[in-house]
Amino acid sequence: MRSFLVSIYLIFGLFGFASAGEAVQVGAIKISKPWARASLGVNRPAAAYFTLRNTGNTADQLVSVTSPLAEKVSIHITKQDNGIMRMSAAEQLEIRAGKTVELKPGGLHVMMMKLNAPLKKGGTTELHLSFKHAGKVIVHLPIFGPGASAPD
Amino acid sequence: MKLLRITQISLVVACLLSLVAIAGTLLSNFITSSSYVTPPQTTGRALIGGPFTLTDHSGARVSEQTFAGQFTLIFFGYTYCPDVCPTELQTMTDALGLLGQKAERVTPIFVTVDPERDTVEQMASYVANFHSRLVGLTGTEQDIRDMAKTFRIYYAKAENYDPGTDYLMSHSSIVYLMGPTNEFLTHFSHGTNAREMADGIEKHL
Numbered sequence: 313m314r315s316f317l318v319s320i321y322l323i324f325g326l327f328g329f330a331s332a333g334e335a336v337q338v339g340a341i342k343i344s345k346p347w348a349r350a351s352l353g354v355n356r357p358a359a360a361y362f363t364l365r366n367t368g369n370t371a372d373q374l375v376s377v378t379s380p381l382a383e384k385v386s387i388h389i390t391k392q393d394n395g396i397m398r399m400s401a402a403e404q405l406e407i408r409a410g411k412t413v414e415l416k417p418g419g420l421h422v423m424m425m426k427l428n429a430p431l432k433k434g435g436t437t438e439l440h441l442s443f444k445h446a447g448k449v450i451v452h453l454p455i456f457g458p459g460a461s462a463p464d
Numbered sequence: 465m466k467l468l469r470i471t472q473i474s475l476v477v478a479c480l481l482s483l484v485a486i487a488g489t490l491l492s493n494f495i496t497s498s499s500y501v502t503p504p505q506t507t508g509r510a511l512i513g514g515p516f517t518l519t520d521h522s523g524a525r526v527s528e529q530t531f532a533g534q535f536t537l538i539f540f541g542y543t544y545c546p547d548v549c550p551t552e553l554q555t556m557t558d559a560l561g562l563l564g565q566k567a568e569r570v571t572p573i574f575v576t577v578d579p580e581r582d583t584v585e586q587m588a589s590y591v592a593n594f595h596s597r598l599v600g601l602t603g604t605e606q607d608i609r610d611m612a613k614t615f616r617i618y619y620a621k622a623e624n625y626d627p628g629t630d631y632l633m634s635h636s637s638i639v640y641l642m643g644p645t646n647e648f649l650t651h652f653s654h655g656t657n658a659r660e661m662a663d664g665i666e667k668h669l
Contacts, residue, residue, distance in 0.1 A: 418547065418548060
């Protein structure tokens with residue numbers, strides 16, 4: 313009985329691990345390469361990244377991102393201006409028909425603020441994305457180190 | 465009569481020279497007090513860096529003398545920054561990793577431009593996530609401003625933030641390599657990868 317339970321845990325554990333980081337599709341929007349950076353405790357924000365591809369014929373918008381771990385989540389963009397990095401909110405990200413929008417370090421990123429639990433390296437987390445036309449989807453993200461770069 | 469004319473000419477020349485000197489001083493003051501500073505060039509002898517006194521992440525007071533005899537790899541940022549700063553600190557960590565034993569001569573340093581939130585304790589928990597020898601420096605607003613100025617680092621609170629808690633900082637993202645007498649050797653601009661940084665450091669070791 314005990315080994316049976318262990319097997320069940322293992323199977324579900326492996327299943328859970330495999331799904332984090334995998335691409336998901338909602339309507340015409342494909343979300344690929346999702347991942348997050350480990351946060352430094354709970355009083356510093358965490359960052360998350362993914363790639364959005366609009367496979368449809370009409371433009372769509374990412375209207376909201378929420379996380380069960382963060383009270384406030386927003387899309388930010390880091391812009392380099394003569395060597396100076398400036399970060400600002402980039403609400404309602406537009407994904408034009410047939411186009412790809414990539415969130416990656418040093419550019420667009422999801423900023424998760426006021427965390428109620430830390431994002432720990434090696435774990436997984438989820439983000440709830442809502443698109444104007446494609447609707448809602450939950451994305452599972454593997455958590456890499458605090459200074460990790462994009463996965464291949 | 466002739467003597468008087470020579471005296472007059474001398475006076476005029478002296479006045480002109482004084483004017484040039486005053487204009488020069490004013491101009492140089494204007495340039496150094498300007499808050500907007502362009503990233504430094506590596507050609508020629510750049511006047512970057514200078515004396516500083518700050519507090520490290522263990523609470524000890526440190527100055528440029530603390531690091532005398534070592535090469536230092538210096539980056540200015542803040543711990544509330546989840547995107548650019550961790551990327552740059554990880555690149556520094558990886559670059560030193562690529563240098564192997566040679567990296568022992570280089571001390572990586574992270575100076576906060578947000579001393580209001582980056583306390584000694586905060587710096588301690590932050591630097592622990594990167595290179596094992598990474599030194600975190602914080603200080604008073606004035607001390608940080610003075611050091612940033614000598615390193616030609618621009619920083620300011622971003623205008624569009626939620627008042628109270630969640631402000632962001634705009635800041636220069638440059639990594640400096642300084643020599644054993646705190647002299648400027650080279651800089652790495654944002655986007656330099658660990659391999660390029662390691663090669664750039666190795667040239668000077």
